[in-house]
Amino acid sequence: MVRPSLRVEAGPGGAPSSADDVDLVERARLGDPEGFRGLVQRHQGRLYRYALRMSGDEDTAMDLVQAALIRAHDRLRQCRDPSKFGNWVLAILCNGCRHHLRRGRTRLPLAASPLESLTSIESPARDLERQDLRAALSRALAVLPAEQREAFLLRHMEGMSYEDMVPVTRVSASALRQRVHRAREELSRLLKEIV
Amino acid sequence: MDSQLQQYLDGARSREALSAEDRREADRWDALAEALRQEPRVPPWLEGRVMQALLPRVVTPRWRRMARALLAPREVTLSIRPLLVAGAVALAAIWVLRPAAPSPPGAGISTAAGDGRVLVQFSFESAGARSVAVAGEFNNWEPQLTLLNDPDGDGLWTALVPLAPGVHQYMFVVDGVEWVADPRAERFVADGFGRDNAVLTVSGSASTL
Numbered sequence: 461m462v463r464p465s466l467r468v469e470a471g472p473g474g475a476p477s478s479a480d481d482v483d484l485v486e487r488a489r490l491g492d493p494e495g496f497r498g499l500v501q502r503h504q505g506r507l508y509r510y511a512l513r514m515s516g517d518e519d520t521a522m523d524l525v526q527a528a529l530i531r532a533h534d535r536l537r538q539c540r541d542p543s544k545f546g547n548w549v550l551a552i553l554c555n556g557c558r559h560h561l562r563r564g565r566t567r568l569p570l571a572a573s574p575l576e577s578l579t580s581i582e583s584p585a586r587d588l589e590r591q592d593l594r595a596a597l598s599r600a601l602a603v604l605p606a607e608q609r610e611a612f613l614l615r616h617m618e619g620m621s622y623e624d625m626v627p628v629t630r631v632s633a634s635a636l637r638q639r640v641h642r643a644r645e646e647l648s649r650l651l652k653e654i655v
Numbered sequence: 656m657d658s659q660l661q662q663y664l665d666g667a668r669s670r671e672a673l674s675a676e677d678r679r680e681a682d683r684w685d686a687l688a689e690a691l692r693q694e695p696r697v698p699p700w701l702e703g704r705v706m707q708a709l710l711p712r713v714v715t716p717r718w719r720r721m722a723r724a725l726l727a728p729r730e731v732t733l734s735i736r737p738l739l740v741a742g743a744v745a746l747a748a749i750w751v752l753r754p755a756a757p758s759p760p761g762a763g764i765s766t767a768a769g770d771g772r773v774l775v776q777f778s779f780e781s782a783g784a785r786s787v788a789v790a791g792e793f794n795n796w797e798p799q800l801t802l803l804n805d806p807d808g809d810g811l812w813t814a815l816v817p818l819a820p821g822v823h824q825y826m827f828v829v830d831g832v833e834w835v836a837d838p839r840a841e842r843f844v845a846d847g848f849g850r851d852n853a854v855l856t857v858s859g860s861a862s863t864l
Contacts, residue, residue: 493706493709496706496709497702497706500701500702500705500706501702504697504701504702504705505694505695505697506694508695508697508698508701509694509695512695513691518698522698522701522704525701525705526701526704526705526708529705530705530708530709531831531832533709535830535832552832555832555833555834558834559790559796559798559834562796562846563795563796593686593687593690594690597687597690597691613691616664616688616691616692617688617691617692619692621666622665630850637665640665641656641661644656644661644664645656647687648656651687
């Protein structure tokens with residue numbers, strides 16, 4: 461039996477279940493603000509985590525997520541498959557992160573980082589055990605080229621298949637696989653003492 | 656990094672097929688992934704901030720936006736329309752304008768903006784777009800700062816932008832979200848995200864263009 465691993469395909473790293481999204485999207489389309497509020501509540505954690513890992517800054521991540529959600533609200537009728545709202549809004553956020561990083565306004569911190577300041581929902585003791593790993597991982601992610609970091613996070617943090625990543629990134633599956641492989645190689649080198 | 660481990664992490668190989676050493680390494684990757692997936696505590700004010708930003712938004716009806724576009728000043732667009740008609744054979748194009756100098760379509764003519772900069776015509780065709788902007792190094796990649804206009808609603812969006820002589824990277828931004836490289840750019844460079852930015856070279860002397 462294959463144990464849960466970095467190659468997770470769904471679950472805690474992925475989007476919330478899509479069944480409720482369909483109803484919430486429909487309500488939001490009809491002008492019910494509580495419908496969109498429900499979508500925000502369901503997806504903000506995942507979006508914020510992605511923006512935080514990509515930008516390396518909490519305030520920036522907040523701004524990016526807010527902008528993505530507002531754009532999603534404005535373009536909600538263009539969401540062709542409400543059951544995939546999670547990946548749809550993630551694609552908007554990815555685009556926003558790309559734009560932000562392209563402008564060169566973000567420099568991921570190499571020392572203190574958001575990953576180190578994360579508050580775990582699990583036991584504090586386990587948190588302490590992971591401190592070194594988080595610090596090292598944070599530094600390593602900061603070194604990765606943006607396109608590799610993006611692909612790696614979508615694959616392993618969001619648990620997306622390469623096929624699901626294609627519409628989000630508009631990059632071919634083969635190119636995404638290559639980026640993820642390179643990211644692993646680089647992370648492996650950078651985290652040599654851990655991985 | 657071992658190719659079999661890569662395959663395992665890609666979901667293309669079972670754990671049982673790994674060597675003992677690769678399994679140990681896989682365990683370490685699992686620990687790394689677990690730390691990565693740990694969800695940060697979302698600032699509690701994020702939801703309120705988003706909803707607050709949405710509440711005062713007033714959606715302008717499409718007919719009003721179209722009317723506004725039709726009534727908008729059109730002198731710039733009209734001045735270059737003949738060139739566009741003559742040269743519009745592709746989705747998008749750039750012309751560098753030179754005053755009072757007839758030029759073959761697409762060859763580009765220029766005019767000085769008066770401060771050493773050169774007015775550059777950006778155009779992009781998108782019939783279904785609600786907005787089109789051009790973002791580049793010249794405006795710090797701001798997607799809402801330099802908007803193109805389509806006053807007659809024919810899907811041809813244009814803008815005149817004063818640019819300093821030199822090399823400029825740029826992209827079109829459709830509806831504030833979709834970034835599109837100009838297919839008629841003279842050349843492209845990788846943007847570091849797997850796509851290409853369009854590149855435009857503006858001559859240092861307008862008279863030589």
